Amino acid sequence: MIVDDLSVTALWWAVIFSGFYHGINPGMGWPLAVSAALMERKHSALPHALALLALGHFLSMLAILLPFSMMVFLVDWELQIRLVAGLIVVGMGVYLLINRRHPRFLARVHPARLALWSFLAALAHGAGLMLVPIFLGLCGYAQDDVGHEAAQALMTSNIRLAFLVAAVHTFAMTAAGAVIAVFIYIWLGLKFLSKAWFNLDILWAISLVCVGCFGIYSAFAGH
């Protein structure tokens, strides 16, 4: 049980760190928060923009995690589900490695519709998929605790878990993005904007492959 507790803790840290990781990626929106505050000439536009970006990201996480949380009816197929989920995540990573083009439809979103943009950007980059193996790992532990209760109870607990994972992740993401946006807006200035903008595309794709592989490994390893 001590090993299990440690693993659960590790998985929760993974949820938080993936949040930080998404948050520092300019592709997830912090430059928009800086831009909003400068365009509207008021400080309060910055947290407002961050909140909208967070909302979009949160919904995008849920859109991916909820379907998986409802698959507990297929409890006998847990191994297969986790294998397929892992493969999908690896597949997304490989796709992003091969297709390095940015989705053009993101450029069609009106600049003021930040929540929609954030939702679509997270979806297009597989941000939610990155959480799936971690989430399924946590579900596995939760199932052990709940034992073989009714599927209904299991599903309820998994849905609750999906909300919690998405919320914790989004909170970490928003915090990381906010730190960068506030530093640039108040102290560092716009010159730093292009300096802080690293090309994370390849790293991002590799991260998806790694997380997917972890999912496949942990499916076989039992958790």
Next chain:
Amino acid sequence: MNLRPDPTFYASPKIAMQAPVENYAFTVMLSPDGSQSDGIAVVDVNPKSDTYGQIVHQVIVPYKGDEFHHFGWNACSSSLSPLTGHAFLERRYLIVPGIRSSRVYVIDVKDPLKAEIHKIIEPEEIFEKTGYSRPHTIHCGPEGIYVSTLGGGGEDGTDGPPGIFIMDCETFEVIGQYEMDRGKQDKHYDFWWNLPQDYMVSSEWGLPPQFENGVVPEDLLSNKYGHSIHFWDLRGRKNIQTIDFGENYQMALEIRPAHDPKKSYGFCGVVVDTTNLQGAIFTWWRGDDGTWQSKKVITIDPRPEDPENLPPLLQGFGAVPPLVTDIDLSLDDKYLYVACWGLGEMHQYDVSDPMNPVLAGKVEVGGIAKGANHPNGKPFVYGPQMVEISRDGKRVYWTNSLYSSWDDQFYPNDEGGQMVMANVTEDGFALDPDFYIDFPKGYRAHQIRLEGGDCSTDSFCYPSA
């Protein structure tokens, strides 16, 4: 793909002004009769260089008769828009359309001294994928490279209205038409936008039969050239409002929005008011109710002239019209430069208050029935035309050809091409006697682009303050 954004992408106009100055300029070399191939001249503009003020390299294209006019970059400061995800493009390629041939060249200028053709897009591809012809102005924006065209389909470009098409910013593939709802727009010339505020403004010259063989005097006097500007929902691709300046305001050409994306105004130059031969500048702005407004804020009077000194086209008027053919706005939105191609003058207006411009400086060189020499004593044929301002606002470059067939009508005795530069200092605005480029024999000079961006290419996504 870079790991960091190109250092010549600037978040705001202010940062662009503070960046290192240009070392090279790229200028169109145009063979007016199509006897030679057109090209791009690479000009050394670094005063510390031994070859300062000289053409140090030429990219001459394989075809003849393209008629180069305007051109632009594959990527600019708009790449820093967080919405588009193109921060890691390079400002590396010049997109150069031929307005007579409808062919588009992509020229790699990574090393300006070894600039070379990277790709040629044949006219058939443009006709087939867009239904447009005669590509003209280039801007890099959301979804890729936007190219305005002057002609629709068919042999003479009048089968359907002209418009804008989009090219992929990495592969340079032609994607297709931009417009989803063009409203009243049936002619085209220039366009520009404000990316964060999500609006675009476009203007009108005339249809191909109205310009390709020269200005058609009957059309001009019956006010058949363009006199409206169109406002668009940029990402929605819809014409949301058309402002008609009045039919006497013939040829509403260059659109210059304020560079600072916080501002919602800009300028448009009108070549000639047919009621009095004046040149005019309109300021357009978004009113408190969200609709677009415009007002004439600058007029430039014609100069009376003895008809026998005038080209046949103007003899009946006994005057030289100013002919406002190009305007350009400095990155701090302070000075608007207005080329009076007929008068032979370059005006500098202080437009700090865009509703009340003040003439701050003036340079006289060339001109109809005047032909003022450059301060170095050498000739400057035609008049000041395509103007480009350095990012720091201290140097203003210009050339002298308008359009091959129009040059010959307004200046029937002139031939050649020059590029000159004026300094903007505390003492005023004056031509630099040491910067004068005489183009190779048989070539005229048209649009200028500056290394690292200039005042008519870069669109900014963040305000200056």
